[in-house]
Amino acid sequence: MPSYTPPLRDMQFVMHEVLKVTDDLKLCPQHADTDADTINAVLEEGGKFASEVAFPLNISGDEEGCTLDKTTHEVTAPKGFKEAYAQYVQGGWAALSCDPAYGGQGLPFVVNQCFYEMLNSANQAWTMYPGLSHGAYEALQAHGTDAQKALYLPKLTSGEWTGTMCLTEPHCGTDLGLLRTKAEPLADGSYAITGNKIFISAGEHDMAENIVHLVLARLPDAPVGSKGISLFAVPKFHVSADGTLGKRNGIYCGGLEHKMGIHGNATAQMVLEGAIGTLVGQPNKGLAAMFVMMNAARLGVGNQSLGLTEVAYQNALAYAKDRIQMRSLSGTKAKDKPADPIIVHPDVRKMLLTAKAYAEGGRALGIFCGVLLDKEHSHPDEKVRADSGELLALLTPIVKAFLTDNGHISTNACMQVFGGHGFIKEWGMEQYVRDNRINMIYEGTNTIQSLDLLGRKVLGNNGATLKKFGRLVAALVEEEGVNEKMAEFITPIAILGDQVTKLTTELGFKGFQNADEVGAAAVDYLRVAGHLVFGYFWARMAQVALREIAAGNTDQFYLAKVQTARFYFAKLFPETATLMRTMRTGSKALMDTDAALA
Template sequence: MPEYNAPLRDTKFVMQELLNCNEHYQHLGYQDATPDMLDAILSEAAKFSENVIAPINATGDKEGCRWENGTVTTPTGFKEAYQQYVEGGWPTLTHRTEFGGQGLPYSLNSHVTEIVAAANNSFSIYPVLSHGASATIEAHGTQEQQAMFMPKLVEGTWTGTMCLTEPQCGTDLGLLRTKAELNEDGTYAITGTKIFISGGEQDLSENIIHIVIARIPGSPEGTRGISLFAVPKFNISASGDIEEKNSVSCGSIEHKMGIHANATCVMNFDGAKGYLIGTANKGLSCMFTFMNAARLNVANEGVASADASFQGALAYAKDRLQMRSLSGVKNPNGPADAIIVHPDVRRMLLTQKSIAEGGRAFVGYLSQLVDSTHAEKKPEIKAIAESKLSLLTPIAKAFLTELGFEATSHGVQVFGGHGFIQEWGMEQLMRDARISMLYEGTTGIQALDLLARKVLGTKGEIMKPFANEVAEFCQQNSTNSEMLAFITPMMKYADDWKKLTENIGNKANERADEIGAASVDYLMYSGYVVLAYFWAKMAKVSLEKIAAGTDDKFYQAKIKTAKFYFDRILPRANGHADCIHSGGISMMAHDEDEFLF
């Protein structure tokens, strides 16, 4: 397994220099989020990730979780590492102080989450889901429910899960069968089976709070009849103490392609006591609090996977000797040159680097928008932040996980045959990354959400706040000769993005399937344009630093990577545009019995 080093220099660049987090935090009233506090938290996150959870990543993959008679045991070292995670106060970072949290901004925790996920993806999933569960209860639970669940969830001694999927329904949640029958005391008896439940059973926490969707008898069919419930593993007394085991059990754990150290469970609810969260039949809208937070966290997993693989590939490429450079010997004292001198290896490394660093900027930007939705006092500014988040969240989730997986594939390729061997760890990174493209809605689902519901559903109105931001940036830098290499193509791609949207809308008026046929290409095109915007912004900051007299090679590298992205990655968008223009007729032409083999 490659040695992991937290990218603190780049993280601080994104937070402080690109996104001006210090001013952002002060404006929103996060007075404790000072530069010194930020440095201290990031440094400690790096130490914990590098020294505690990265060393158990490979062993966790090999051992996996073990299920026996309904009990799940996590791999060697995970329980102790999670205890250190809790003792270090990491679960409390962004929660409100009245629940025992530190009241720090979401965006700071988002960068910590990336570091943890890059060090050990399986480990990171346990606390991330707990954050989603607590956010859902905080947003939609009663005061009594918050008092019952929040303190321990915030502390981290209890963990949370998301229980949506059932054997007969994946994304189509309207097909769920789990039922919730009213008890005399006002609680509900939850009965049904949920599958693919990450962390549904484990030995890390004292209690597990399952956030479960179910249907109350007599409710409308489909998604209009879904309600949301908090169902604890162990029942809880009025004073908050753990009581007897609830009627919840783990029937089995899945044997998976990757993330072996995270327990993916089949959960059986047999009349388990549950508490209605929010209003009956409004459970899906409440659940979106959890799902939207989870989608941003999964986007972060894409960035983390790319960065971890890049670090491993870069170290190997500098050390591995093979052949001579076509442009002349670079290592005269050795039998061959390091493979980093070869153009194709450079192509793969710079692709990984541009994905990881561009994605970090993208997620950092989104996480600051979340800060604004939490703490902005002016309604009009908060509304703009919410609009941008709504547009960009499905892009980030799908695009960054698709590219994150691509980056891990490049990592394997840089190693050649060694990349396919377990002992080097690169194939584990690739296996672990694959799930992120499925979590919280597949790429196709995110693409339909983006194009059908959000863009076309609002007749393009949802695009305007972000499009205006991009246009303003381009206008402000249109006379800067050093920026023209970025601004000129940026303006063209942004204009084409608008035209593609109109093109799809016109075609959809004649054939509804045109939306589904174009959706993934549309999302990928959008992703490449959005990432170009952040690379252009990073280039501008770096040019300004150099103009001010710094000789830090970090900024030179930023500009060069930005140029690589615009030259070699952004043009991929044109291929997606061509597919969109070709329409969906050939895609839908086959009858079902014509899929021959």
């Protein structure tokens, strides 16, 4: 059976020693009193909930799955899920970072980021039920009417109700311009919505008394394509003006998807038959409103893979220390045993360190993005808010795609550490591989994220936002450029920063002549950009650790951080050289292949 220990020490290191998040939070009036002790205390309790309440339900939830009553269209979540959710609500965890105006605790988003990492390590399928509510909350807060906010936000804040995002239809996934769901206006200002949605995570369940579905649909006179999409709030049960629940609305679960992973989450086929909903935002502007929810979800999906990478690493490390197989190539290490623990073997260490480096690098990036989100929403300086939002928009596709790709690499590597036992269900490792696999697909496949990064976020403004991140790298290079002890961390990111600038210019010229050049390079480009971002944060973490060691701190945590940084730059970061070479080969080898694909 697997185990899980919340990585509180590493979270504290990143927040308080590397990023000094409270310095930024003090400049945001609503978070000015949030100190390190408060953050640590909240996350310590959050870690207990994750490890003691959610984690024990992970394997059983995967084995049992969800059950649909085809007569009533009601879905029952796995045993224990509903009770765990009741504890989550009672503990106030749903309200952690929500606005006090709606009953929230008003804590920084970065705290919620760390809490949800632990929940994802503990049980991704369970965590998706409350996790999706945050996106619905943010979309309604940003675009809802006063009446919608008053009706829905207090219940989403408390966790009494949950939320979903109903986008995908059987004939269209990412290309939402093709959707067919119709919304007919009614005399009272509401709409009757009819259509079919698929792949709706947490679309139906018995864990909360109501579900607020945010549904994309077309008005009768809507323009074709993505410019004719509107967004609607459609509750599972009708809600009266005083908040009491009425009869069942015309939206129900027609079937559950049979999936590779996340079996404990109800991925539903939703049928709408004249379901009554209210318009969120402006007519035909629904995609812009939904992007608030989608961007939150993309950050959340990256966090899912971060959580799985961490828990897979922890269990692979424990196994590698205990499992004995063969002798070390350099000579016997465990003379009192018939064989050495497999952790002595170089390739086992490579697999373990790969997961560790990707988990700790991903954690630093995730926490950094959490702070950007707090500054975008709460900083009093308009320019700081705008700059934070712009940088967060650049990093969002990297969080979603790079962290989930790394999660795939890491969970597979950790399963491999177990050998044959990794393939056996009772050890839990194969579930981490299966659960992570969806993260590379939903909320926009990683190819879509790559096109968004290169096409929109970089080339779309001639690299202006990329240059803003480049200035962070340049400042660190200037600060540590003459420090010999930092050379192995600083030189690689300095070189790659210059290479990415030149490569981006090349791709811009090629893309102007042939748009397929951007499509051919995008996935590799995002991975290079991901390494540049990770390299920056690993250099910053090494910087802090080396300073502590130089000051005489003998805590092995700092030595471990430096050793992991060295591994990352020696064994993972050099992938960028191959990727830049493949990018420069262009699109011809891909597109001039009609005979090969006939």
